[in-house]
Amino acid sequence: MQSPLFELSESSDPICLLERDGRAEYFSHFYKTHESDHFFESLLHSLNWQADQITMFGKLVTTARKVAWVGDPQCRYTYSGIEKIPQDWTAELLQIKHQLESETGYSYNSCLLNLYHNGDEGMGWHSDNEKELDSTTPIASISLGARRKFAFRHKQDKTTVSVFLDHGSLLIMHAPIQDHWHHSLLKTKTVMSPRINLTFRKILPRI
Ligand SMILES: O=C(O)CCC(=O)C(=O)O
Numbered sequence: 001m002q003s004p005l006f007e008l009s010e011s012s013d014p015i016c017l018l019e020r021d022g023r024a025e026y027f028s029h030f031y032k033t034h035e036s037d038h039f040f041e042s043l044l045h046s047l048n049w050q051a052d053q054i055t056m057f058g059k060l061v062t063t064a065r066k067v068a069w070v071g072d073p074q075c076r077y078t079y080s081g082i083e084k085i086p087q088d089w090t091a092e093l094l095q096i097k098h099q100l101e102s103e104t105g106y107s108y109n110s111c112l113l114n115l116y117h118n119g120d121e122g123m124g125w126h127s128d129n130e131k132e133l134d135s136t137t138p139i140a141s142i143s144l145g146a147r148r149k150f151a152f153r154h155k156q157d158k159t160t161v162s163v164f165l166d167h168g169s170l171l172i173m174h175a176p177i178q179d180h181w182h183h184s185l186l187k188t189k190t191v192m193s194p195r196i197n198l199t200f201r202k203i204l205p206r207i
């Protein structure tokens with residue numbers, strides 16, 4: 001079966017990509033090109049980017065993709081058995097966070113950033129359902145740089161829905177999407193330039 005692939009035009013913002021077992025909305029032009037160019041450059045140079053470590057088939061593997069974890073000081077986050085301590089917000093990240101908060105009506109206290117140097121780097125199928133995350137706050141994902149293909153795959157019936165994430169775009173993943181769908185950033189041989197992705201999240205206070 002052919003899976004839907006959304007090819008979108010600016011006038012159609014926002015587009016509802018999924019509305020079953022969760023909802024995903026896509027804004028292709030959340031930021032204008034010159035604003036997106038500015039954010040890309042400043043985030044590339046102002047953050048402490050580090051290789052990530054993930055568990056694959058029971059082994060700890062270091063990724064080529066780089067990550068930066070930013071948030072309020074109490075926002076600690078554990079994945080693959082490693083506790084991440086956040087970097088401080090930069091002026092640009094606070095500006096983006098405030099714009100997102102007024103767009104969505106939700107508040108965020110952390111942001112995970114990924115730097116993919118080229119199309120050889122991607123992110124495998126997963127869902128963002130860690131127990132530290134407030135599952136009622138949608139994950140808001142901003143893309144800067146190279147246009148890359150992103151896909152959702154339903155956990156039970158394996159239906160897929162994919163979209164190219166544009167420079168300056170915003171993808172909002174509403175609950176309970178993480179319970180029912182995996183998502184992935186697909187690798188490709190045709191992209192040679194870098195991309196930065198920002199996922200704004202709400203971490204629950206520790207009990
Ligand atoms: O790079 C992307 O668009 C996806 C990133 C992602 O899924 C994540 O950080 O959890």
Ligand SMILES: [Fe+2]
Nearest residue numbers: 126127128183
């Ligand atoms: Fe994710």
